[in-house]
Amino acid sequence: MGFFTDTSVCIGCKACEVACKEWNGVPGSGLDLLGMSYDNTGALTANSWRHVAFIEQPRPSGHGSAPFTGTPTGGTASAASATVAAGTTGPTGTQPGLPPGSPPAAARMSVGDQDGAGVSVGDHGGATGGPVDVLGAPFAAGPAGGSAAGASNAAGRGTADAPPATGRAAGPEFLGMPGAQPPGRGTGVEGRTDFRWLMMSDVCKHCTHAACLDVCPTGSLFRTEFGTVVVQEDICNGCGYCISACPYGVIDQRRGDGRAWKCTLCYDRLGAGMTPACAQACPTESIQYGPLDELRERAAVRVATLHGRGVSEARLYGHDPNDGVGGDGAFFLLLDEPEVYGLPPDPVVTTRDLPAMWKRAGLAALAMAAATVVAFAGRSS
Structure with a gap:
């Protein structure tokens, strides 16, 4: 039994983190602003057995370098959401009470060519002629006009009768994320960035060949009948050998306690025939639980689907039983290289x-x- 985490549908809600803490009685953490990310959990720790990592990568608007390497470059917002966010009248799509954005800020929400003529985000259609999301799936018309023309009108450019564009123009590309200011509130080009925001719910990998289990001198770590690796906190002596042995840097010692703690894959729930708390709480089914062979088949189908939509960067990580750790009990579908997510490219059991x-x-x-x-x-x- 194990986990398959599909990062392409993770929305970063952190419901899995909350459910894990609530069920397992893990102390509260991640309440302090890191000052470098919207993700205030930061990493897997003794007090965070699940960690929804935010990979936030901005670049200045209008720069001349190539798009983000190894990532889909399509718009990450639908025409409807882009229209609301870029509008010069009415709601900005951020929170109630914020005034509308300025026309220049709204203009920067769309893709423009060199002479200033622009094409709104929603004008880039897929095979169906409509707007597409980052995975190539068409969006339906929505509020605030729900069309490319609505976005063009909001920016003071174009009309409802304007024909749809057939290709991307050069210039700044809106990727669905604002800069430091709320959408439409920036005062200049420096106030906006092209931005990508990848998300991944990280967890202990429950390796087939677990180095932490090999080096434990007290037998605190053991493999369950479900194939998972669990720490018995009442036997752990706090030696820390498992921490340095883990190729993923998952295990951590609790400050003031000294003992090692990590994900148990809800061993008590599994024994009762229940789904792990994180998978149960995930609203998008990004975290899936079940027999590993079945999950691997499902993951292969999902990767093929994404490749068919043009997301060639989609790949599986930790699924191969012949890798350096014998395959992971918790594996992932990633949208970029493992290093982008802070994962080792070729993990090897240290023993x-x-x-x-x-x-x-x-x-x-x-x-x-x-x-x-x-x-x-x-x-x-």
Whole structure:
């Protein structure tokens, strides 16, 4: 049994984090602003067994370099949501009470060419002629006009009768995320950025060949009948060997306690025939629980679907039973390289080379002993 996490449908709501803490009685954390991200959890810790990572990568508007490497470059907002966010009258799509944005800010919400003529975000259609999301799926018409023409009118450019564009123009590309200011509230080009925001609900990988289990001197770590790896906190002596052994940096010691803590994959719920709390709480089914073979088949179909929609960067991570840890009990569908998500590209169980190391050490000891014998024999003669 294990997890398959599809990051392409993760919305970053952190419901899984809350459910994990609530069910397992994990102390509160992540309440302080990090000052570098909207993700205030920061990492997997002894007090955060689930971590919804935010990968926020801005770039200045209008720069001349290539789009983000290894990521879909289509608009991440529908025509309807872009119209609301970019409007110069009415709601801005941020929160009640905020005044509407300025016309220049609204103009920057659409893709423009070199001479200033622009094409609104919603004008880029897919095979159906309508707006498409980051995965190539068409959006339906929505509020605030719900059309590309609405976005063009909101920016003071174009009419409802304007023909749809057939391709992207050069210039700033709106990727659905604002800069530091709420949408439409920036005062200049520097107030806006092209932005991508990837999200991934990270967790212990429950490796098939678990180094943490191998190095534990007290037997605190054990493999359950479900194939998961669990820490028994009443046996843990706080030595910390498992922390340095984990190739993913998952396990952590609780401050003031000293013992190691991590995801148990809700061992008590599994024993009662229940779904783990995080998977139960996920509103988009980004976190899926079940037999690993079934999950791998489902994941392969999902990757093929994304590739068919043009998302060639979609890939699986941790699913291969022949990798350095024998496959993970919790694997992922990623939309970029593992390093972008802070994951090691080629994880290896840290105890894998121990037999070879002991063998080489033994050979070295024998060689030294032989050299010593030869030296003494030569001196005696």
